[in-house]
Amino acid sequence: MLVSEREQLRGNIEAWVEQYGSNRSALIPVLEEVQRKYSHISEYVMQVVADILDIHPVEVSGVVSFYSFLGRKPKGRFIIRLCRTISCEMQGKDRVARQLENDLGILFGETTADGNFTLEWANCLGMCDQGPALLVNERIYTQVTPETVHDILEECRRTFGVYAPQLTEEYA
Amino acid sequence: MKTTDTSKMTFAQVESQRGLESALKMQPDEVRRTIADSGLKGRGGAGFPTSTKWNFAAETVGDLKYVVCNADEGEPGTFKDRVILTDFSDLVFEGMTIGGHAIGASKGIVYLRGEYTYLRQLLEGKLEERRRTGLLGKNVLGTSGFDFDIEIRMGAGAYVCGEETALIESLEGQRGEPRNRPPFPVNTGFMGRPTIVNNVETFAWVTCILVKGSKWFEKIGTETSHGLKLFSVSGDCRASGVFEFPLGITIKELLKKVGGENAKAVQVGGAAGHCVPASEFGRAIAFEDLSTGGSIIVFGPGRDMLHVAQNFMEFFKDESCGQCTPCREGNARLLEGIEMLEQGNCSMKYLRDLCRLGETMQLASKCGLGQSSPNAFLSIVEHFKDEIMGRIPAAC
Numbered sequence A: 001m002l003v004s005e006r007e008q009l010r011g012n013i014e015a016w017v018e019q020y021g022s023n024r025s026a027l028i029p030v031l032e033e034v035q036r037k038y039s040h041i042s043e044y045v046m047q048v049v050a051d052i053l054d055i056h057p058v059e060v061s062g063v064v065s066f067y068s069f070l071g072r073k074p075k076g077r078f079i080i081r082l083c084r085t086i087s088c089e090m091q092g093k094d095r096v097a098r099q100l101e102n103d104l105g106i107l108f109g110e111t112t113a114d115g116n117f118t119l120e121w122a123n124c125l126g127m128c129d130q131g132p133a134l135l136v137n138e139r140i141y142t143q144v145t146p147e148t149v150h151d152i153l154e155e156c157r158r159t160f161g162v163y164a165p166q167l168t169e170e171y172a
Numbered sequence B: 001m002k003t004t005d006t007s008k009m010t011f012a013q014v015e016s017q018r019g020l021e022s023a024l025k026m027q028p029d030e031v032r033r034t035i036a037d038s039g040l041k042g043r044g045g046a047g048f049p050t051s052t053k054w055n056f057a058a059e060t061v062g063d064l065k066y067v068v069c070n071a072d073e074g075e076p077g078t079f080k081d082r083v084i085l086t087d088f089s090d091l092v093f094e095g096m097t098i099g100g101h102a103i104g105a106s107k108g109i110v111y112l113r114g115e116y117t118y119l120r121q122l123l124e125g126k127l128e129e130r131r132r133t134g135l136l137g138k139n140v141l142g143t144s145g146f147d148f149d150i151e152i153r154m155g156a157g158a159y160v161c162g163e164e165t166a167l168i169e170s171l172e173g174q175r176g177e178p179r180n181r182p183p184f185p186v187n188t189g190f191m192g193r194p195t196i197v198n199n200v201e202t203f204a205w206v207t208c209i210l211v212k213g214s215k216w217f218e219k220i221g222t223e224t225s226h227g228l229k230l231f232s233v234s235g236d237c238r239a240s241g242v243f244e245f246p247l248g249i250t251i252k253e254l255l256k257k258v259g260g261e262n263a264k265a266v267q268v269g270g271a272a273g274h275c276v277p278a279s280e281f282g283r284a285i286a287f288e289d290l291s292t293g294g295s296i297i298v299f300g301p302g303r304d305m306l307h308v309a310q311n312f313m314e315f316f317k318d319e320s321c322g323q324c325t326p327c328r329e330g331n332a333r334l335l336e337g338i339e340m341l342e343q344g345n346c347s348m349k350y351l352r353d354l355c356r357l358g359e360t361m362q363l364a365s366k367c368g369l370g371q372s373s374p375n376a377f378l379s380i381v382e383h384f385k386d387e388i389m390g391r392i393p394a395a396c
Ligand SMILES: Cc1cc2nc3c(=O)[nH]c(=O)nc-3n(C[C@H](O)[C@H](O)[C@H](O)COP(=O)(O)O)c2cc1C
Pocket: B041, B042, B043, B044, B045, B046, B047, B048, B050, B070, B071, B072, B073, B074, B075, B159, B160, B161, B162, B163, B164, B165, B197, B198, B199, B200, B202, B367, B368, B369
């Protein structure tokens, strides 16, 4: 990472701490902002956040590893989370999963080589009456069929650009 | 994306602001008495009397107190809080404000699950509007000395954070690991201050009770389960979605309303709940019989109940916070057992051992997650032995 990028990253983190308050209770909101903007939380970020909030970096990494929406591994611009819980299972989530894997050429847990898509499982998304359901970043899709998977991916490629996280570090 | 028509629900008929106006005309203890008279119990699943919780928090001395709305809605098959937050968030914010008056708190926090981030903008907008119109902020509705504001905090994808002490840990910037209780949040909650944690729907009913009166609510339902309740219905039925029914409704009656009469089983209360076979469809959905936060999953005649059990156990294995052994190890063992049953390799003796393990988990786990995770397994084994034993695996 370039020095200027590091400075920018630090500046962003300082601004978020300003916004959420410089105490421990601000930790998760700050990490959520980092995750949204950079799609992962690096060792460097954990160190900076720990410094600013005056806690041990191990505490920060303990929090990052606990929550499934936070992580240290870089992910794609679009994180697709397909619900695997019972009501979506009964509505055919396995076929949707298969089609996602086919169209993206990756398995669940993986990221496409171009850094665009990550495929993950989610537990119940609260759309059980309209399954199968999946989230693309923060957007929800319901009644997904193997056929509409393609449209969803195309929509990502076309319209999500502006909302997509910035990829620095490993993927830049 | 929306399939539920909410226009006929009670929530649609209650005018916002009226509940808060009538609460602010009362002393805090009068508000709590009104809630007590209504018989309202928590809508998040455990069914704890709301007024009792509020009384504890009101009586505890503290320089600051907090009102927390549990919008973590992670129980499989539950989506009524999402619908309430989408269509009736004013009733929820108003119920929280009423709670603030009733216990002497000036700050409210909505803990919204990360999966519902798409609702955040809508909710922030509503809060802003309430601030503009004097329903939040300094001297709410011109009541001098009563300040109240609400902040939204996001979860980050952990079911266990719906448990109230884990939720508080998460708000404090920690791993969402449940605490030992006591002390309870009403004494030592967020930042060590007295805190009430209530479900989204509970707050909405509080507002309705202040508008329509405690008598109205108290008269509906059964002797120990008063009032109306929203149900999230999914699975094998013609009309899935969110429905409002009085507590005490039997499964049979409910199935008729949603077009699921030919069901072979119904899961009441989500993955943490119980699987009820057709022979018991006369049972009532109420705190004294089948308690639920509102999740109803209907299984039609063709469903494989072992697959159902497997899906639930995978969920718990994934979501256990790993803090205590009965839950961390127990869920993994039960899931292994299901895989053995699937392969047709499980002896009756081992199945009995697994059931005993499940019972131990119910007793020895630290929080509600581990205490309830064996429920589905145990009830499916009890009622569907014939279906799950002696399987012949598909030819390889
Ligand atoms: C593992 C677990 C998850 C829970 N998830 C939720 C939830 O998502 N929403 C909720 O309101 N209560 C949930 N609860 C119950 C809360 O601990 C608490 O009892 C509830 O928020 C109290 O509100 P009420 O009295 O208004 O129902 C959960 C409990 C456990 C053990």
